[in-house]
Amino acid sequence: MADQIKATDLFSNWAKEGKDQRMANTHAPSVKEMLDHVLTAISSPFSFIDAGCGNGWVIRKVLENDLCKYAVGVDGASTMIEQAKLNGPKENYVCEDLLSWIPDQKVDIVHSMEVLYYFKEPLKLLxxxxxxxxKPNGKLVSGVDFYFENEKSHSWPTDLNVHMTLLSKEEWLSIFQSAGFLDCHSWYANGSSDFHGTLCLFGHKHS
Ligand SMILES: C[S@@+](CC[C@H](N)C(=O)[O-])C[C@H]1O[C@@H](n2cnc3c(N)ncnc32)[C@H](O)[C@@H]1O
Structure with missing residues (x-):
């Protein structure tokens, strides 16, 4: 088998080929459920990071919320971030590796869609x-479509020649807990007769 390519190189190519917006459109229904889960009850100003933000569409959506005072999208794919900066305020996007980047300020909410399984050790990122x-009292919400219970996804690492870490729902919840998160829970978003649904994972960093 040929050497696996880095996820950030794969997605830089996707952005060059214009596949980024189609991916965003596919993810939008599940992301809506995840954002509703963490934002609906919010009544005071909040700050937000999108980890692995792709072309930045979630940041642009969250900035429409008047209570959002600070939002940063971070992604390691340079072409994705170029695309994000073309479509939104440049200062809201950074091209960095998630495992090494540290934000200027800690935030209330971290979101990520279809990102965590690209890491060989997702617990390190968590x-x-x-x-x-x-921040203390901060929340993490994350969605993955590649997981054990979604059998149709199992071929993706071979199809795309990229590393993906295959975990079950219980294993994901267990590593959220190992990272220190409390109130960990999950649900399946946007399921249908031919899609098991996005496995959405939530964790709370108590104050
Ligand atoms: C499937 S895409 C999802 C993009 C976006 N969340 C969306 O829903 O449109 C995964 C993203 O994670 C980014 N990514 C993967 N590994 C990364 C890493 N180590 N550091 C930064 N970004 C990474 C990729 O570059 C890619 O843009």
Missing amino acids: NHIFKNWL
Whole structure:
């Protein structure tokens, strides 16, 4: 088998080929459920990071919320971030590796869609987010379509020649807890007769 390519290189190519917006459109229904889950009850100003933001569409959506005072999208794919900066305020996007980047200020909410399984050790990223990105009382909401119970997804690492870490719902919840998150729970978003649904995961960093 040929050497696997880096996820950030794969997605830089996708952005060059114009596939970024189609991906955003596919993810939008699940992301809506995740954003509703963390934003509906919010009544005071909040700050927000989108981890692996792609072309930045979630940041643009969240900035429409008058209570959002600070929002940053971070992605390691340079062409995705170029695209994001073309479509929104440049200062809201950074091109960095999620495992090493530290925000200027900690935030209330971290969101990520279809990102966590690209890491060989997702717990390392969860530890980093918990310790270095989230304020006390902060929340993490994350969606994955590649997971054990979604059998149709199992061929993706071979199809795309990219590393993906396959975990079950219980294993994901367990590593959220290992990172220190409380109130961990999950649900399936946007399921249908031919899609098991996005596995959405939530964790709370208590104050
Ligand atoms: C499937 S795409 C999802 C993009 C976006 N969340 C969306 O829903 O449109 C996964 C994204 O994670 C980014 N990514 C993967 N590994 C990364 C890493 N180590 N550091 C930064 N970004 C990474 C990729 O570059 C890509 O843009």
